[in-house]
Amino acid sequence: MTLESPRVEDGAAIWRIARDSQALDLNSSYSYLLWCRDFAATSLVARAADGDPVAFVTGYLRPDRPDTLVVWQIAVDETHRGRGLAGVLLDALTARVSPEAIETTVTPDNTPSDRLFTAYAARHGLCLEREVLFDGRLFPDSADGTHQPEVLYRIGPFHPTGASL
Numbered sequence: 001m002t003l004e005s006p007r008v009e010d011g012a013a014i015w016r017i018a019r020d021s022q023a024l025d026l027n028s029s030y031s032y033l034l035w036c037r038d039f040a041a042t043s044l045v046a047r048a049a050d051g052d053p054v055a056f057v058t059g060y061l062r063p064d065r066p067d068t069l070v071v072w073q074i075a076v077d078e079t080h081r082g083r084g085l086a087g088v089l090l091d092a093l094t095a096r097v098s099p100e101a102i103e104t105t106v107t108p109d110n111t112p113s114d115r116l117f118t119a120y121a122a123r124h125g126l127c128l129e130r131e132v133l134f135d136g137r138l139f140p141d142s143a144d145g146t147h148q149p150e151v152l153y154r155i156g157p158f159h160p161t162g163a164s165l
Contacts, residue, residue, distance in 0.1 A: 001085075003092050006036040006045045006056065013053040014045065021075040023110055035072075042069065044093050046076075046085055054080045057089040062103070068156075069099035074116070086116050087123075094158075101156030105133055107148035121155045129154045 006014065011033035018024045018032070035043065039060050046055040055076040062068045071093075076085045094102065102120075106113045121128035132149045139147035 002047045005040040008036045010053050011036045014056045017075045055085045067100035069097050069102050071104040104153050105150035117153050126155050
């Protein structure tokens with residue numbers, strides 16, 4: 001297994017992994033192609049021995065807080081789950097980007113993501129704060145008119161102000 005920046009040609013595989021996760025909000029296939037082009041420096045794919053992507057993490061630096069890495073999506077193909085690959089991807093991405101903080105959103109029913117980010121914060125000895133970022137009523141596209149709230153997880157700071165090295 002290798003970890004590397006995604007390439008545009010990985011967009012279709014990343015889209016399929018996201019779709020098959022049945023936990024992520026699926027974006028358009030076009031958006032995954034753009035993500036692989038425009039945000040490759042803040043994203044990673046895990047490749048199997050044959051070179052095919054089997055997991056990914058996508059992120060970006062917040063324009064108004066360029067020291068904050070927003071983790072947009074993270075998913076592992078069903079055949080590779082249960083091996084800690086999501087945690088490995090998250091560790092590798094934050095080592096590469098070296099942010100001061102991480103932000104992501106998790107819906108209350110997404111237990112695997114809650115566990116992933118809670119374990120990440122604990123493993124790195126970081127503070128984890130949670131607050132509702134977007135109330136479910138703000139989402140106009142939910143089929144039944146309800147959407148779970150998106151809870152903001154803020155992890156950090158990685159390098160506390162005034163800390164000596």
